[in-house]
Amino acid sequence: MNPISSKFTLSGSRIVTPDAIISGHILIDTGKIVSVNSGPAPRELENIDVGDHLILPGFIDLHIHGTGGWDTSTQQSTLNMARILADNGVTAFYPTPATSEINFFLASLRAIRQAAEAQRTQGEETGAEIIGIHLEGPFLNKERKGAMPEEYLLLPSLEVLERFEEEAPGLIRRITIAPELPGGLELIGELRRRGYVVAGGHTAASADMMRQGIDAGITVANHLYNAMTGLHHREPGALGVYLTDDRVVCEIIADAIHVHPLAIEIALRCKGQDNLYLISDAIIASGLPAGDYEFLHRKINVDQRGVSRQEDGTIAGSTCLLPVGFQTIVETLGHSPILAARLAATNPARVAGVLDRKGSLEAGKDADITVLDGDYRVSHCCVRGVWHKTPGKSAQHLIRTTLD
Numbered sequence: 001m002n003p004i005s006s007k008f009t010l011s012g013s014r015i016v017t018p019d020a021i022i023s024g025h026i027l028i029d030t031g032k033i034v035s036v037n038s039g040p041a042p043r044e045l046e047n048i049d050v051g052d053h054l055i056l057p058g059f060i061d062l063h064i065h066g067t068g069g070w071d072t073s074t075q076q077s078t079l080n081m082a083r084i085l086a087d088n089g090v091t092a093f094y095p096t097p098a099t100s101e102i103n104f105f106l107a108s109l110r111a112i113r114q115a116a117e118a119q120r121t122q123g124e125e126t127g128a129e130i131i132g133i134h135l136e137g138p139f140l141n142k143e144r145k146g147a148m149p150e151e152y153l154l155l156p157s158l159e160v161l162e163r164f165e166e167e168a169p170g171l172i173r174r175i176t177i178a179p180e181l182p183g184g185l186e187l188i189g190e191l192r193r194r195g196y197v198v199a200g201g202h203t204a205a206s207a208d209m210m211r212q213g214i215d216a217g218i219t220v221a222n223h224l225y226n227a228m229t230g231l232h233h234r235e236p237g238a239l240g241v242y243l244t245d246d247r248v249v250c251e252i253i254a255d256a257i258h259v260h261p262l263a264i265e266i267a268l269r270c271k272g273q274d275n276l277y278l279i280s281d282a283i284i285a286s287g288l289p290a291g292d293y294e295f296l297h298r299k300i301n302v303d304q305r306g307v308s309r310q311e312d313g314t315i316a317g318s319t320c321l322l323p324v325g326f327q328t329i330v331e332t333l334g335h336s337p338i339l340a341a342r343l344a345a346t347n348p349a350r351v352a353g354v355l356d357r358k359g360s361l362e363a364g365k366d367a368d369i370t371v372l373d374g375d376y377r378v379s380h381c382c383v384r385g386v387w388h389k390t391p392g393k394s395a396q397h398l399i400r401t402t403l404d
Contacts, residue, residue, distance in 0.1 A: 006030045006385065009041040010369065012050040016057070016341045018360050026055070028367040031385030035363050048390075050371050053379055054337055057345035057360045058091025058368030059322040062174070062277070062352060063134055063223065063251060065096050065295075066284035067321065069400025072097045072108045078115035080398050082127030084287065086388035087395035088321045089378040091368035092129045092349075092358055094173065098296055099137030099148040102160075109133065109167035116171060124386045127395070129368075131352055132173030135164065136222070139187065140202035141178035146227040147316035148202060149296055156187035172196070173352065176222045178203040179213030192217030197351065199251075202227045203238050210241040214248060220351065221250040223281055224267055225259050243270040249351055251279045254325030254343075255318050257307055261332045273339055277347035278325040283308060283317035287399055327376040345370075 011025035017036055025041035027034040041047040068084035070077040072095045085093055095115075097108035112133055119126040138154040145153060154160060156177060164172060174197040179185055191198045200213050201222025206229065210218075221228075221242040229237030242248050243266075250271055254264055258281070268276055280286070283300075285293040290304045295316050302308045306319040322344050329340040341360075349359025357366050371380035381389035388395065 008046040008048065010048050010050065010055065010382070011041045012055045012371075013052045014337075015055040015361065016337050018342075018346070018362065019338070021337065026361060026367075026369070028382075028385055031367050033361060033363055033365050033367050036361050048380070050380060053374070054372045055361070056089075056337070056341050056370045056372065058358065058366075058370050058381070058383065059089050059278075059326070059344045060131075060348040060352065060354075060358065061085070061090050061093040061128075061280050061282075061322055062348050063096050063136070063279035064093055064282045065098050065136075065317055067282050067286040068398060069284060069288060070398075071284045072112050073104075075111045075114035075118065078111055078130075079118060079126060082115070082119070082130065083125075083388065083395040084398055085128040085321070086381050086383050087378070088287075089323050089370035089372070089381050089389075090128045090321065091366075091370065091381065091383045092131045092352075092354070094132050094134040094352070095130060096134040096136050099140060099152050100296055101152055102138075102163075105138070105152075106163065106167050109164060109172075113168040113171055125388075127388060128383060130171075131354055131358075133168055133171050134174045134176070135172060136176045136201070139175070139177040139181060139184065141181060141204045143204040144178070144202045144227045144229075146202060147296060147298075147310060147314055149298065156181055156183040158187060158190060161187070161191075174199060174220070176201040177218075178205065179216065179218060180205040180209045185212060185216045188213060188216040188218060200228075200238065200242075204229055205238045207236040207238070207241050210238040211245070214241065214245055219248060221248050223258070223279065224250040224252045224276075225263055226253065243267065246275070249275045249277065249347070251277050251348075253281050253318055254278050254328040255280075255306075255320040256328055256332065257305070257320075258315065258318060261328060264328065265333055268333075268335075273342055274347060274350075276343060277351065278322055278329075278343045279348075280321050280325070281318045282321055283319065286317075286319040286321060288319075288401065323372060323376050323378060326372070331376070
């Protein structure tokens with residue numbers, strides 16, 4: 001159901017703007033939001049009326065490894081991933097190749113670069129927009145490796161970083177690093193000088209060491225609470241510093257599996273509404289039935305609750321996409337959809353440096369729009385003015401029910 005023209009309206013009784021939920025319509029022209037208005041839509045334009053569904057800014061996922069049976073291993077796999085994300089309300093994302101054998105890692109970077117180039121040339125039907133790459137590793141601490149393969153973790157190295165840059169020049173935006181590793185603080189400083197967003201993560205850093213990491217240039221906490229030193233009253237750990245240092249924005253997995261809802265509320269009260277944002281950390285098996293799969297060349301099992309674990313019981317990423325986190329914020333914690341939209345769209349747009357064109361329903365921004373029904377299922381999703389998900393259109397046919 002693409003509009004017959006590039007100019008159309010979307011109307012409903014619950015449009016979530018930065019400051020209020022209004023009844024009215026959004027005027028869209030050539031992929032941009034022209035205006036957000038109260039009252040009925042003009043009769044002369046094609047109008048899509050979604051009734052009392054929530055009309056939201058398109059969700060932005062800055063930490064995701066794969067979904068629907070697809071990952072970042074090839075150009076086509078990355079593009080399929082982008083289409084499935086748009087089917088699930090995500091309109092922009094950072095493909096996140098996780099730590100792996102170095103040549104496989106480099107191939108993933110090439111694949112993402114090729115997919116991003118294809119999006120620029122192919123245009124309309126390419127799904128969620130690739131707005132950068134997040135590297136989760138390989139400069140991580142083996143003591144807090146989580147699901148990362150220990151044998152592929154490396155000490156911080158400018159030489160290795162420059163190999164990454166050669167494969168995806170100008171596209172890598174963020175790198176996660178453990179600051180306590182030998183050479184970690186020096187590399188963090190160099191990354192900041194080169195314009196990267198640096199996240200602290202998979203870290204055994206003490207509170208003092210994490211402060212040094214933040215002084216060196218860390219501005220993001222990689223999946224808060226997970227794979228880091230926790231809060232103790234005599235050693236506050238990385239967590240204590242992240243929660244109390246205003247220089248750090250924290251990302252969090254709100255699937256109610258990785259982090260208890262009360263811990264999410266604690267983070268929200270510590271960081272405030274502008275310094276916390278949702279991620280999925282979803283893996284290739286997200287959106288697939290319960291069963292046995294492979295992630296990072298290791299066998300994983302997804303149970304009926306959607307919990308993904310390695311054979312040793314370690315949780316291996318998430319199988320829930322951002323609408324689940326949005327629902328957790330609104331239904332479980334009782335917050336307004338206005339706040340949930342800030343966590344799922346506005347704040348990640350700010351961290352990614354694209355707030356000037358994404359992250360809220362405001363005039364002049366990309367027409368990236370997610371619509372959720374009463375059960376928080378995606379009924380419509382628009383990426384830069386193109387409908388990727390409607391009641392009559394879906395990318396579900398792309399989902400692989402089994403993996404080779």
